[in-house]
């Protein structure tokens with residue numbers, strides 16, 4: 001069987017900025033690339049694989065070309081798979097495949113964007129029609145927040161989930177964010193505070209939605225040969241899976257996501273299951289995004305996510321499933337409206353014992369899951385299972 | 392009131408019949424003659440079996456609300472069209488299609504029975520399907 005050579009994440013870097021009016025998005029890409037390579041104790045000249053996704057700001061710009069040009073890279077392998085926010089979780093898996101195929105040894109993954117400086121409000125943008133689907137969706141004023149609102153409504157209808165249960169997710173994230181000096185919102189909020197915040201698209205409140213932030217992040221994925229020469233503690237990629245969920249020509253199921261397929265593939269490859277996960281980074285564009293993923297990844301039965309998140313389950317360090325200990329996209333950072341990158345970065349920090357001490361979990365196995373696009377229409381799902389070198 | 396200045400659909404060879412039928416008061420779905428799948432949005436090849444033997448079929452235009460959410464504010468959207476109820480309606484023929492329910496949000500729930508209506512567009516050749524509650 002091909003593709004069993006160990007692959008590692010050697011470098012991870014989250015840009016400290018949350019608002020960057022005076023920098024270009026490409027400059028942010030370069031800054032995070034530099035940060036992740038320094039973290040990996042590698043040089044720019046070591047990079048032979050490059051991974052990034054399309055960025056709306058540079059829609060017509062042929063991302064692999066403009067970015068390799070700007071960054072001064074000549075990769076032997078490039079991948080610009082774009083699933084939206086989950087892309088960067090997928091890129092880790094794709095990089096592992098390329099490394100195992102011998103196409104590259106040091107894969108750089110970068111993300112950056114400036115939606116805050118460009119003046120975007122929470123989930124409310126009605127953009128122009130671009131795709132075939134837009135003529136059947138966007139003409140009706142479909143926005144990200146109303147589409148996720150429909151998903152939340154349907155989940156409530158089928159499973160009895162409540163607004164208070166969704167609010168538990170934000171409350172837990174804010175509990176973690178109070179220890180993160182870089183978080184956009186460091187003030188803890190209560191369940192009551194969430195459900196009393198303004199309704200943006202019922203049943204979702206303002207505090208059910210993620211932040212809008214400028215910034216970025218980068219990862220360096222390396223082969224066993226490269227890792228063995230580094231003095232640096234690395235994190236092993238134990239398993240990866242991805243999938244796409246969509247409208248299915250009229251059979252869309254708003255109460256579930258493709259995380260069941262991406263998750264089971266990642267767990268199978270790792271030879272592990274949900275019970276083995278000590279820490280989870282779960283994509284949190286909205287609270288409902290977390291709730292559905294928790295169920296679909298198998299942390300609880302389908303439909304029981306609401307009761308699962310009650311009682312502090314998600315709170316570090318003592319909850320049964322500590323999640324998003326940086327405060328996540330809900331409270332800390334959602335650079336470029338794409339949260340998959342920061343999900344992987346916080347999982348790496350947890351495994352390397354580099355996160356804030358108040359929320360440090362003694363994790364040997366961590367999971368990071370991304371949900372890109374919209375569960376209201378079509379979305380990418382990508383899951384990685386990561387482990388400490390000495391587990 | 393015309394649909395414009397709301398976004399007007401891009402009419403393509405593959406979807407033209409759907410939009411022009413709407414201007415005649417008909418809601419069309421696609422039906423695969425090979426496998427029997429009834430689907431939306433219109434595509435020339437069946438998304439289940441890739442058969443090119445697909446026919447247009449007139450929908451009853453009736454169904455029920457599968458889910459919905461209400462936008463109270465939305466940048467770039469006509470003020471007098473708010474609040475806006477975005478919904479998936481499950482047609483009697485099966486497919487769930489995204490649409491607006493043109494009603495007071497308090498009159499809309501999951502399961503509410505709805506029927507299609509058509510809204511004029513500046514281009515008189517086409518119209519946009521929306522739904523309204525059947526008993527109101």
Ligand SMILES: [Zn+2]
Pocket residue numbers: 423424425426427428437438439440441442
């Ligand atoms: Zn067919």
